[in-house]
Amino acid sequence: MRRVCMRTIRKFLVVLLVAVMILSSSAIAVSAKTEENVLFSVGDVMEFGEYPQSQVTEEALVEELNNQELNWISYDYYSGNGDYGSAVKSDYMKYADIEFSGEKYRAVMFTQYRPDQSEHDFENGSYMQQSNGYAVDIVYWFKFEPIKWRVLNPDTGLVICETILDSQPFQNEVYYKADEFMFSAHYADAEFTIPANAYISSSLKVWLEEVFTETAFSQTEESLIYQNAHLISIEESTNTDYGFDADKQAEDIQRMRNGSDYAKVQGLQIHEDEVGAGNSFWWLGDEVSIYQLESAVCYSGSANRAIGVSCTYIGVCPAININLSEIEYDFIIDTGDGTPEKYTYKYGQQITETEEPTREKYVFKGWDTEFPATMPAADTTIKAIWAPDTSVCRIRYVGRVTKGVTNERIAAYTITAESGVSAIQFSDEDTTFTFNRKNSFISGNLTKTGVLSITAYDINNDVLTAEQVKSGAEVSYEIWKIAVALSEGDYKVRTRVEEPEETWELINCAYVYTMVYDMAEVDESMVVSATPESAISQRAVLNPVTIVTSDKVLRLRITTTFSDGTSRILSYSPTSTSVEYTDNGDGTANWILNTKFTYSDDVDEQVQKWTVWYRASGDTSWKETAKTFEVMVTKYDPFKEEEFEIGYAPYTITDVIGPETAVVSEYTEIIVKTTDDVTKIRVTNENGISTTYMATSANINCVDNGDGTLTWTVRYRFSTAGTSTWGVQCRGSTWSAITDAERFVVTVTEKA
Known part of the structure; x- marks a missing residue:
C-alpha cells in the first residue's frame, strides 16, 4: 500500500513541477508591456525576421542554384521501428543555405520519406511529403522571405505568425508504460519521469528556441525579443481581445492557417474538406490527457483538437513577444x-x-x-x-562596313547608339526597316529584309576601347551591326528605348544617314558562263556547277540570299578540295564547283538565284558580276517516284494527343505519331521555348509500329500554372511547320 502511495505522490510532484515551470514561463510574456507600442493595434500585420517559405520554380534560377557549391547539413530527423522508444536520429533529410544574387535560399533533399510519427519506420505508413508532390533524391529550393506576424497584444508585444512556417513533432522521443492498475501513460524519457506532452520539456520548445530562432532572426532582431519563440495556449487562442472567437469549438477564420511551401516539404498535412480547404492543424501549448496528447488548432479553425505528440505532420505557428516600438x-x-x-x-x-x-x-x-x-x-x-524623352537623338554614328557596294544589295552597317536602346529604325519616303534586339521587320517596297547582331563596347572619351565587353555589361554605347539593302538616298535613323515601346524619337531629331554607292569597275569578261549540272537539285545532294572564267581569275565566289534575309556565300580557289580546275590554254579556265545546295525554309522546294563574284590579279576586293544561275532545290529526289503505302509524305506528324489538364511539376504524357523517318521531335510553348527529344532521350518511349509509323510517348512536366497552347514538330533534315493539327491546349494547375 505504501509503494502505491509513494508512486502516486511522485507522479503528482512531477506534474506539479511541470505546471509551475509552465506558469513561470507564461509570466515572462505578461511582463513585456511597453507603453510605446500604441501605434500598433490588434490584428495589424507586420514583418520581422526571415524564413524559407516559397519554393523556387523558375527553371533557369533552379539550374543556377544547383550549380552552386553546397554544404549539406542533416536535420537529424527521427525514425524507428513502429514501437514507442525506438525513435533515433539519422541523416535521411538534409538542407543547405546559400546566398545568391543578393537573396538567400535553402536547398532541401531527402533519401527517405519522413515518417508520419517519429517512432514509425520508412516502409509502413502515409507520407505527407509524397502527397504534397515531393519526391526522394531531388533537390528542392526555397527562398528566404520576410515573416509576417499578426499583432495579438500591442501592450505586451505578443505576435503570432500569419502562416504555418514548418512541420515538426511536439515530442521526438516517446516512451510508453502501464502501471499495475493498467493505467497507461507516455513519457519523454526512458526513466518515465517527464510527461510526453509537457511543453516545458518538449523537443518542440527546444526547436523553437534554438533552431527556428537561429534561422529566422539576426542578432539585432533577437535583441528586440522579450520572450523566445513559443506556442500560444488554448486560453490565448480563444481570447476575444486578441481577435479570436471565445468558443474553442467555433470554426474561427482568425485561427485558420495554411502552410508555406517549405512547411509542405517538411511533411505538413493539407486538408481538402469544404471548411478550411488548404489549411492545416497547428500546435497549441496545452497538454490534453495522460501525457500522450497535445492540443492543436484544427484546419477548420476550432481549437479543440488533441493530437499524438510524436506526429510529424502538424504545423508550427510560432509566437513571440517583441519590443514593437524599437x-x-x-x-x-x-x-x-x-x-x-x-x-x-x-x-x-x-x-x-x-x-x-x-x-x-x-x-x-x-x-x-x-x-x-x-x-x-x-x-x-x-x-x-x-x-x-523623345525630343533627343540617341544615335551617335552610322557607317557602312561593306566596301564596293555598287547597287542595291545586302551590305553591313554599324550604328553607334546609347546603351539601353531597344529598337532602331531606318526610313526614307518609301521604305522602313525596324531592328530590335530579337527580330527584324520590314515594310515598304524592298523585298529583302535585314539581319541584326549587337556587339557592345565601352566608349571612353569618344573612343572605342580595344577590348570587347561581355554581353550584359554596363556600357555607355553599343555598336549595332545590321545587314540591309539600301538604295541611294537619305535615311532618318531613330531609336526606341523601353519595352513595351511607347513611342519613337521625334522625326525632326533623327540622325540622317546618306547612302551613296561605291564606284567599282567590274570586268564582265572575267566570267564567261555559269551552268549547274542540273537545274533541279535534291537538297544536300551533290550538283556540280561549271563556271568558265578568264585565266586571270584567282578566286570565285557564288552568293544567294534567302527569304529570311540570311545569305549563303561559297568561296573557291583553284586548289580547293571541292574544285576541279582546268586551264584551257586559250586564256580561259574551267571551274567545276562540287556544290551541295540546301535551304532552311519549311517548304518542299525552293528556287534559288545565285550570283557569281570574282577576284583577279591586282584586285583588292571582290567584284560582283551580272552572271547568275538558278537552281530549284527540292526536299525529295526529283528523279525517283515515291510511293508511300501508309499515305504520308516523309518527315510527317500524323497525330498529336496532348493532355487537357496537368499539375505543376507532375509528369503527364504527350503522345506523338510520326512517319518512321523522323529522327527528332520537339515540344514548343507559345513563348517559343522548346524541348527537343531523340528516340533514345530520357523521358521518351519511342515505339516502331511496323507500318511505317512511330509512336513517341513524352513524359513531360509543366513548370508554370495557367492555360497555354503548345506545338509539336518533327525533324528529318529540317524542322516541320506547326499547324493546328500539331497543337494542343493544356490547363496546368498548382499542386494541391
Whole structure:
C-alpha cells in the first residue's frame, strides 16, 4: 500500500513541477508591456525576421542554384521501428543555405520519406511529403522571405505568425508504460519521469528556441525579443481581445492557417474538406490527457483538437513577444541611377517625401507604388517610373562596313547608339526597316529584309576601347551591326528605348544617314558562263556547277540570299578540295564547283538565284558580276517516284494527343505519331521555348509500329500554372511547320 502511495505522490510532484515551470514561463510574456507600442493595434500585420517559405520554380534560377557549391547539413530527423522508444536520429533529410544574387535560399533533399510519427519506420505508413508532390533524391529550393506576424497584444508585444512556417513533432522521443492498475501513460524519457506532452520539456520548445530562432532572426532582431519563440495556449487562442472567437469549438477564420511551401516539404498535412480547404492543424501549448496528447488548432479553425505528440505532420505557428516600438524598417527609394537611397524608420513614423527625381533624356512619370506618408510595418522599396524623352537623338554614328557596294544589295552597317536602346529604325519616303534586339521587320517596297547582331563596347572619351565587353555589361554605347539593302538616298535613323515601346524619337531629331554607292569597275569578261549540272537539285545532294572564267581569275565566289534575309556565300580557289580546275590554254579556265545546295525554309522546294563574284590579279576586293544561275532545290529526289503505302509524305506528324489538364511539376504524357523517318521531335510553348527529344532521350518511349509509323510517348512536366497552347514538330533534315493539327491546349494547375 505504501509503494502505491509513494508512486502516486511522485507522479503528482512531477506534474506539479511541470505546471509551475509552465506558469513561470507564461509570466515572462505578461511582463513585456511597453507603453510605446500604441501605434500598433490588434490584428495589424507586420514583418520581422526571415524564413524559407516559397519554393523556387523558375527553371533557369533552379539550374543556377544547383550549380552552386553546397554544404549539406542533416536535420537529424527521427525514425524507428513502429514501437514507442525506438525513435533515433539519422541523416535521411538534409538542407543547405546559400546566398545568391543578393537573396538567400535553402536547398532541401531527402533519401527517405519522413515518417508520419517519429517512432514509425520508412516502409509502413502515409507520407505527407509524397502527397504534397515531393519526391526522394531531388533537390528542392526555397527562398528566404520576410515573416509576417499578426499583432495579438500591442501592450505586451505578443505576435503570432500569419502562416504555418514548418512541420515538426511536439515530442521526438516517446516512451510508453502501464502501471499495475493498467493505467497507461507516455513519457519523454526512458526513466518515465517527464510527461510526453509537457511543453516545458518538449523537443518542440527546444526547436523553437534554438533552431527556428537561429534561422529566422539576426542578432539585432533577437535583441528586440522579450520572450523566445513559443506556442500560444488554448486560453490565448480563444481570447476575444486578441481577435479570436471565445468558443474553442467555433470554426474561427482568425485561427485558420495554411502552410508555406517549405512547411509542405517538411511533411505538413493539407486538408481538402469544404471548411478550411488548404489549411492545416497547428500546435497549441496545452497538454490534453495522460501525457500522450497535445492540443492543436484544427484546419477548420476550432481549437479543440488533441493530437499524438510524436506526429510529424502538424504545423508550427510560432509566437513571440517583441519590443514593437524599437523595430526599424528600411525605406528604399530607387530612382534607377544604380545607387538606391536607403532610409530607416520605425513603424508609423512620418516619411520625408523626396524631391521629384530627374534623369537625363528621360521624363519622370511617378512611382510604381504610392509614396507612403508614414512607414509601413515592413521593408519597403519604391521605384521611379521613367519614359524616354523623345525630343533627343540617341544615335551617335552610322557607317557602312561593306566596301564596293555598287547597287542595291545586302551590305553591313554599324550604328553607334546609347546603351539601353531597344529598337532602331531606318526610313526614307518609301521604305522602313525596324531592328530590335530579337527580330527584324520590314515594310515598304524592298523585298529583302535585314539581319541584326549587337556587339557592345565601352566608349571612353569618344573612343572605342580595344577590348570587347561581355554581353550584359554596363556600357555607355553599343555598336549595332545590321545587314540591309539600301538604295541611294537619305535615311532618318531613330531609336526606341523601353519595352513595351511607347513611342519613337521625334522625326525632326533623327540622325540622317546618306547612302551613296561605291564606284567599282567590274570586268564582265572575267566570267564567261555559269551552268549547274542540273537545274533541279535534291537538297544536300551533290550538283556540280561549271563556271568558265578568264585565266586571270584567282578566286570565285557564288552568293544567294534567302527569304529570311540570311545569305549563303561559297568561296573557291583553284586548289580547293571541292574544285576541279582546268586551264584551257586559250586564256580561259574551267571551274567545276562540287556544290551541295540546301535551304532552311519549311517548304518542299525552293528556287534559288545565285550570283557569281570574282577576284583577279591586282584586285583588292571582290567584284560582283551580272552572271547568275538558278537552281530549284527540292526536299525529295526529283528523279525517283515515291510511293508511300501508309499515305504520308516523309518527315510527317500524323497525330498529336496532348493532355487537357496537368499539375505543376507532375509528369503527364504527350503522345506523338510520326512517319518512321523522323529522327527528332520537339515540344514548343507559345513563348517559343522548346524541348527537343531523340528516340533514345530520357523521358521518351519511342515505339516502331511496323507500318511505317512511330509512336513517341513524352513524359513531360509543366513548370508554370495557367492555360497555354503548345506545338509539336518533327525533324528529318529540317524542322516541320506547326499547324493546328500539331497543337494542343493544356490547363496546368498548382499542386494541391
